[in-house]
Amino acid sequence: MHSFYNFVSGPLAWIAFLLFIGGSIFRIGRMLVLVAQKEPFIFTYMSWRYSFRSILHWIVPFATVNWRRQPVLTVVTFAFHLCLLAVPVFLLAHAVLWEDSFGIRWWSLPDTLADTLTVIVILGAVFFLVRRITRPEVRFVTSASDYVILAIVSAPFITGFLAYHQWFAYPLMMGLHVLAGDIMLAAIPFTRLSHMIFSPFTRAYMGSEFGKVRHARDW
Amino acid sequence: MAEPSKQEKTAVVDDGIDVGVSRLTEEKIQSVINSVIDNETGVRLKTYVETCIHCGLCSEACHYYLSHDKDPHYSPVGKVKQTIWEMIRKKGRVSPEFIRQAAIIAHTQCNLCKRCAQYCPFGIDIAYMMSIVRRIIHRLGVTPLYIQDTAHSHSVTMNQMWVKGDEWPDTLQWQEEEAQAEIPDLRIPLEKEGADIMYSVIAPEPKFQAQLLYQAAVIMHVAGVDWTMPASVGWDNSDMAMYTGDNEIMGRIKRAHFETAERLKVKKIVMGECGHAFRSVYDMGNRWLGWSMPPFTIVHAIEFYYDLIKAGRIQIARKFKPPVTLHDPCNVVRGAGLGEKARYVAHALCETVIEMYPNREHNYCCCAGGGVINTGPPFKMARVEGNRVKAEQLFETKTKGAEVLIAPCHNCHSGLEDIVHHYEIGLEIKFFSDIIYEVMEKPA
Ligand code: SF4
Ligand code: SF4
Ligand code: SF4
Numbered sequence: 030m031h032s033f034y035n036f037v038s039g040p041l042a043w044i045a046f047l048l049f050i051g052g053s054i055f056r057i058g059r060m061l062v063l064v065a066q067k068e069p070f071i072f073t074y075m076s077w078r079y080s081f082r083s084i085l086h087w088i089v090p091f092a093t094v095n096w097r098r099q100p101v102l103t104v105v106t107f108a109f110h111l112c113l114l115a116v117p118v119f120l121l122a123h124a125v126l127w128e129d130s131f132g133i134r135w136w137s138l139p140d141t142l143a144d145t146l147t148v149i150v151i152l153g154a155v156f157f158l159v160r161r162i163t164r165p166e167v168r169f170v171t172s173a174s175d176y177v178i179l180a181i182v183s184a185p186f187i188t189g190f191l192a193y194h195q196w197f198a199y200p201l202m203m204g205l206h207v208l209a210g211d212i213m214l215a216a217i218p219f220t221r222l223s224h225m226i227f228s229p230f231t232r233a234y235m236g237s238e239f240g241k242v243r244h245a246r247d248w
Numbered sequence: 249m250a251e252p253s254k255q256e257k258t259a260v261v262d263d264g265i266d267v268g269v270s271r272l273t274e275e276k277i278q279s280v281i282n283s284v285i286d287n288e289t290g291v292r293l294k295t296y297v298e299t300c301i302h303c304g305l306c307s308e309a310c311h312y313y314l315s316h317d318k319d320p321h322y323s324p325v326g327k328v329k330q331t332i333w334e335m336i337r338k339k340g341r342v343s344p345e346f347i348r349q350a351a352i353i354a355h356t357q358c359n360l361c362k363r364c365a366q367y368c369p370f371g372i373d374i375a376y377m378m379s380i381v382r383r384i385i386h387r388l389g390v391t392p393l394y395i396q397d398t399a400h401s402h403s404v405t406m407n408q409m410w411v412k413g414d415e416w417p418d419t420l421q422w423q424e425e426e427a428q429a430e431i432p433d434l435r436i437p438l439e440k441e442g443a444d445i446m447y448s449v450i451a452p453e454p455k456f457q458a459q460l461l462y463q464a465a466v467i468m469h470v471a472g473v474d475w476t477m478p479a480s481v482g483w484d485n486s487d488m489a490m491y492t493g494d495n496e497i498m499g500r501i502k503r504a505h506f507e508t509a510e511r512l513k514v515k516k517i518v519m520g521e522c523g524h525a526f527r528s529v530y531d532m533g534n535r536w537l538g539w540s541m542p543p544f545t546i547v548h549a550i551e552f553y554y555d556l557i558k559a560g561r562i563q564i565a566r567k568f569k570p571p572v573t574l575h576d577p578c579n580v581v582r583g584a585g586l587g588e589k590a591r592y593v594a595h596a597l598c599e600t601v602i603e604m605y606p607n608r609e610h611n612y613c614c615c616a617g618g619g620v621i622n623t624g625p626p627f628k629m630a631r632v633e634g635n636r637v638k639a640e641q642l643f644e645t646k647t648k649g650a651e652v653l654i655a656p657c658h659n660c661h662s663g664l665e666d667i668v669h670h671y672e673i674g675l676e677i678k679f680f681s682d683i684i685y686e687v688m689e690k691p692a
Contacts, residue, residue: 060291060295063290063291063294064290064291066290067289067290067291068290068291068292070535070540071291071292073540074540083371087369087371094366094367094610095305095308095309095366095367095369098308099305102305164304165318165319165320166304166307166313166318166320166323166325166326167302167303167304168320169304169320169321169323169326169329170302170304170320170323170325170326170329171302172302175301175302221298221299221300221301221302223298223299224299224300224301224370227295227298227299227370228299228369228370230295231295231296231299231370231371231372232369232370232371234292234371235365235371235372235373236371239365239366242531242541243531243582243583243584243585244584244585245581245582245583245584245585245587245609246366246609247365247366247371248366
């Protein structure tokens, strides 16, 4: 068991980080090359001001018409995404790892708070799952991969939660938890989780077109 | 995975689609789809398809979806799933029957109004993807008959309505003479080099609505505008080729339009109350020709009237009495931000303006736009039934007292006419120019 943990938190974690960072850089680079090769006009229409105007509206809860139309979803999705980012980065146990491995020190979350945030992520994932199955307009466009990415994202949190509370075999859970984290990290650039990388760009482009050419709000 | 919850079979007969489909082979379909995707699209399509998180949040943006009791087939992302996603996933190996359905979806179930881009958290441009589908349909020769006919007309006559060479100046002369009965020294100046303004219209004006030319001439005359109209091709600013995906013809007719303005050495182009023509001149055609923004200042009628009224160049004798409401055409409001100017004009002309909701850039499209009305009689009910929410929105405004509906866009005008008639809403529909002509001070 110990060697399993060492493997997933050692070499595998390195590979996962490499895939995540390398993959993200590769995909962004590839996108920019494609723009330059096939649609260079996009650069002509990009505007920092209108890009940020649009992004800002969409990353603030209830700042857009559609966020206001879907209050429950808005609360859930913002809570989900915030916790999803905060827990892995700021959890105390992770902060210790950050320091041990990379010598980076930063602020960390108290364990009980992190525990609550983890539960929020898990509940958020359940909400998305139920929404996917029950809402006809979502179900109609759902493919198997949508369930897979939901599983990939929730696995580290479910296993982390179980490990923290030591309800099952702790060492096994811990190993699974790290493995799930590795998988999630590595999957980001190569699955539809890549919306994390690309959504700022698509939003910025639409924001620029709306601001510069259409003189209208895109929120 | 996804089961149809309310499949609706489309039993429409359209000769353009049916005959086109009967000539297709799987090889041809595959080679055309792959050629369009490989050679004519790039990072936008790829990123949109890969980034879409299948959340369905764009659904409620679309009037088709709302009007069909939230049938997911009509949601923006639902339409993409039924067309371009499949084409990409199967690497072009789709059946002629699939292409038939794709033609119907892209041409008659989406107005390319871009409202969904305001509702998708990522700003994914569904309308753009529908235009790619139309481009594929065009290159496969499966475009609906009626709109294909207008594209042919553009190609042959450089105008949308088969207006013949002499018919155009004849119509202008006829309207000039009519107007001279009211204002004896009025002229419609043809080919006046160096005028401030070239006024361009869409071909349905000389063909069916010559009184609009009359009204425009009176407004120009009273306001003392230095204007002109071309006597030969280049006078028509409309563009159905843009909507059939026939970019080459779009380019030809836009070039003719710009070159005519260049030949006449005018300072700017003012265009009539038309939405799609504005989109073509201001946003699409210019890009195809390589101008990031149009080579001329393009002034839509709404902005033109705004300038004239603001500068006091036309005076209002008595304001228009019946309460009006204002339809924001997507192509000039979501497409060019003219919402506030339209309101200024409406308030200047009319005693009471009652807002419809939603409005401005969030207004529901008329469902005629994006070339949908130009697919003609076979699909008339598709767009009338596809816009029940518009009827509800108008009805609600009527109960607040509105009697007249101002629609400063030709397509909106005709499309709303059908909706008002079908749902028996009882609103009179007018252009701004109808009202200006009625309420302005004219020489006695
Ligand atoms: S009709 Fe408008 S809202 Fe509906 S899918 Fe097309 S562009 Fe989007
Ligand atoms: S287009 Fe946007 S809103 Fe619609 S399903 Fe995709 S990500 Fe969601
Ligand atoms: S016809 Fe009018 S409302 Fe409809 S798409 Fe055009 S501009 Fe939009």
